[in-house]
Structures are given as C-alpha cells and as structure tokens.
Amino acid sequence: MSVRYDWYQSESKVVITVLLKNATEKNYAVKIESKKLHMTADGYELEIQLLHPVVVDRCSHKVYQSKVEITLAKETGVRWETLEEKAAPAAVALPKLHTKNWDQLVNEEEKKDEKEAKDEAALNNLFKRIYSTSSPEVQKAMNKSFSESGGTVLSTNWNEVGKDKVSVQPPKGTEFRQWEK
Known part of the structure; x- marks a missing residue:
C-alpha cells in the first residue's frame, strides 16, 4: 500500500511527515541513507530518492499516534526545489508529492x-x-x-x-464544566 506524506524545509533540515493511522501500533522501520529514504510499516512502504544528500548520523524519526515524523539534516544549506531526485519507478506506488508554501x-x-x-x-x-x-x-x-x-x-x-438565578447556557456543541477546587 502507498503512504500519504508531506514535507517542508528550513535552511538546515527537511522534515517529512508520513500520515499513518495508529502509527504507534504499527511495526514501522525507517532506513536513511545519504540520498535515500526507505520506510515500511505493516504493509505500507515509502521509498524516496532524495534530491540532495543528507547527513545520516544527524537524521532522526519520531512516531506519534497518527504520523511518523522524519527529520533529515541537510548536508548543505541549499534550498530543495523538490524532495525527490527523479520520479519513482512505476513498480513502487508512491503518492503524488504536494509541497506547501509555509x-x-x-x-x-x-x-x-x-x-x-x-x-x-x-x-x-x-x-x-x-x-x-x-x-x-x-x-x-x-x-x-x-x-x-x-x-x-x-x-x-x-x-x-432578577427573578431567579441565571443558569449556564454554553454555546451549542460545547459543555460547561466547573473548575475543580
């Protein structure tokens, strides 16, 4: 199965957010090489040939309930125009790359x-x-x-x-809670 992901960058790093429901329960693995990222998670696979090299020993990843966040340390402070060096082979079904103007x-x-x-x-x-x-x-x-x-x-x-005590009327869709003392 393919994986949905997004990415953004700063001068020193590229952060890839891989959206994955119940990520903490999945058996995920991330392998980072100088110009390649490979991630698997219980039937999911993501493989990216990176546009520029990264410093592998300064890269990291962290799992959250709904995503895996992968931080890649740039080798140089160059701005990446795209994440991938070239289009992925047809055999590997990867999602379309969506960049955002942060x-x-x-x-x-x-x-x-x-x-x-x-x-x-x-x-x-x-x-x-x-x-x-x-x-x-x-x-x-x-x-x-x-x-x-x-x-x-x-x-x-x-x-x-003036007749009686005014009752609490929270906005529709919310509930009122008393502060615990």
Whole structure:
C-alpha cells in the first residue's frame, strides 16, 4: 500500500511527515541513507530518492499516534526545489508529492488572528458602551446574568434575571464544566 506524506524545509533540515493511522501500533522501520529514504510499516512502504544528500548520523524519526515524523539534516544549506531526485519507478506506488508554501500559510494565519483580535476588541467596546450608557438597573442585570452564568449569558433585562438565578447556557456543541477546587 502507498503512504500519504508531506514535507517542508528550513535552511538546515527537511522534515517529512508520513500520515499513518495508529502509527504507534504499527511495526514501522525507517532506513536513511545519504540520498535515500526507505520506510515500511505493516504493509505500507515509502521509498524516496532524495534530491540532495543528507547527513545520516544527524537524521532522526519520531512516531506519534497518527504520523511518523522524519527529520533529515541537510548536508548543505541549499534550498530543495523538490524532495525527490527523479520520479519513482512505476513498480513502487508512491503518492503524488504536494509541497506547501509555509510562509504563505503563516501569513494567512497571522491575518486571521489580527482580524479576530479586531473583531473581539470591537465587540468588547460595544459591550462597554452599552454598559456605560445604561441605567443602574440594566447594569445590575448585566452583572448578575454574566456572573451567575459563568460568562455564558449577558442580559440587559432586570425583570427577567432578577427573578431567579441565571443558569449556564454554553454555546451549542460545547459543555460547561466547573473548575475543580
């Protein structure tokens, strides 16, 4: 059977992530040579002729529940355009090589984080404005509903929240847990 994998690189190393369900339970073996990587795991096989040589004694591999991560130490700091020297022979069924632009992915994630931070700040400002311009009765309702519900409810209606204790209402698909003391 073929194995799905992906790879990325830094100036000094190439990291190959081999996706393998229940990897810790599989009988896996990794053999690293100067320009060749060979991995087997209970019926799975991956063989790659590397584009550039690696320093074998500085290479390593680690198994996780769903993957095996192989770290190859580059012999030189040259950027690899591809992982493989040439296409694999037809007899060995290997997956298609997919490279990712990690810098672009990082930039996209940073932009998402910035947008989320702006959205959160705008929402906090809205709640502050509502609270600061509200009557004491509305402020009391907001404080009571927020504190009694563990931060899951925010009401401005004192007639509703003043009657009884406000129950916890976690977002759909989540559950509320008390902190252990």
